Amino acid sequence: MERRELDTPEGRSCMKNCHMLIKNAAGFFLALTFLAIAFSPAGAYDPLDPNGNITIKWDIVSWTPDGYVAAVTMHNFQQYRHIPSPPGWTLGWNWAKKEVIWAVVGGQTTEQGDCSKWKAGSPHCCKKDPTVVDLLPGVPYNQQFTNCCKGGALASWAQDPPNSIASFQVSVGNSGTTNKTVKLPKNFTLKAPGPGYTCGPAKIVKPSLFFSTDRRRTTQAMMTWNVTCTYSQFLAQKSSTCCVSLSSFYNDTITPCPTCACACRNNITQPACIDSDKPVLKLPGTNSASNILQPPLLRCTRHMCPIRVHWHVKLNYKEYWRVKITVTNFNYRMNYSDWTLVAQHPNFDNLTQVFSFNYKSLTPYGSINDTAMFWGQKYYNDLLMQAGPMGSVQSEILLRKDKETFTFKQGWAFPRRLYFNGDQCVMPPPDAYPWLPSTAHPSPAPPSLFAFILPLALAIAIAIAPSLFLP
Secondary structure, three states, X not given: OOHHHHOOHHHHHHHHHHHHHHHHHHHXXXXXXXXXXXXXXXXXXXXXXXXXXXXXXXXXXXXXXXXXXXEEEEEEOOOOOOEOOOOOOEEEEEOOOOOEEEEEEOEEEOOOOOOOOOOOOOOOEOOOOOEEEEOOOOOOHHHOOOOOOOOOOEOOOOOOHHHOEEEEEEEEEOOOOXXXXXXXXXXXXXXXXXOOEEEOOOEEEOOOEEEOOOOOOEEEOOEEEEEEEEEXXXXXXXXXXXXXXXXXXXXXXXXXXXXXXXOOOOOOOOOOEEOOOOHHHHOOOOOOOOOOOOOOOEEOOOOOXXXXXXXXXXXXXXXXXXXXXXXXXXXXXXXXXXXXXXXXXXXXXXXXXXXXXXXXXXXXEOOEOOEEEEEEOXXXXXXXOOOOOOOEEEEEEEEEOOOOOOOOHHHOOOOOEEEEOOEEOEOOOHHHOOOOOOOOOOOOOOOOHHHHHHHHHHHHHHHHHHHHOOO
């Protein structure tokens, strides 16, 4: 189109339509990018545990003159993500009216708040936004409640189902005394111990049923509501907490964790790491692993991750192959109790033997059996000690070969994903995997035909669009 034709009404209309086309195309690609980020594995949706959540059930079991007594129960339906102790879980909410807590059994609020207006008796908590924590083991029996007093520990569903439940009883006053006058609490928060969980609104559900000790009588809650909390690794921490290194018997090359996988060394401000031979480690309290809330004191490494998982393809038999897995702790201030490790590999459907870890197959998508969960054996290696000579656990697994799919080529023998304590670990790039000696190192894959066609099609569309609107 010549310049003089652009000055006509038809030309101006054509240019306007072209600008709209370009704007819509840009908006489409921007929306596509946003969706890719929003639904990435780092979000609240976990592709290896799509139904995992913590459900909080609030059962009103009896009415009182000015309120009610409720049993609050937390069910951890996450397959491999647990809440360690100390300090354990912390549950909070906002009252809808001017409720107070008269008493708590099996737990306690962290603050009492201002109860000065109560003359007859002082409530346990008068805050608008109370926060409840679990009691420690060994408290007197008159302060205990069912599934309480574990220091806030909440095991994962696949690892230890009986200990994946926590409960406490709360007596609420200055509230409604019927199903119609009770107002549901709002803005629930769950910390374990820091951020990471997002809780939805409370929803009234069918009242819970309770069985007597001999299971011959059933009683029903006066009212029940549920709150569902989901975990997001992106909200829990800004950076990753673990990385993966790889090696094999057929290649002398060891693929390390990616550089700066979790953080980068900073020599300008206060050091974020320390060399293992520094005398400061011998000072009392320097490498104390008793408080998870302390800032980590890491051993200086290229990856700067608290945890490294090493996957070594160890041996090759006629019908089997063998892998050694080693988990190393680089944090001098943290022990990991009841740790979990989840790996994804297509040959896990033929996993034959695990030598010193507990094992459970996870099948989040029914018939696809490619995900395995490992954890330590009780009193043997269920505690991953702080960084040092004892700061690692290891095991070997034996897998039977599938003649149709098994190969050592192109890094097939290495895992697709690895999770430690529910957080996804940083994998090395595929082109850095150890390769078979007879296999040339692969060159970067050429761009696909679609990558050429799409920009070309857009360019052609923009070029010919003006002529479409001319008479």
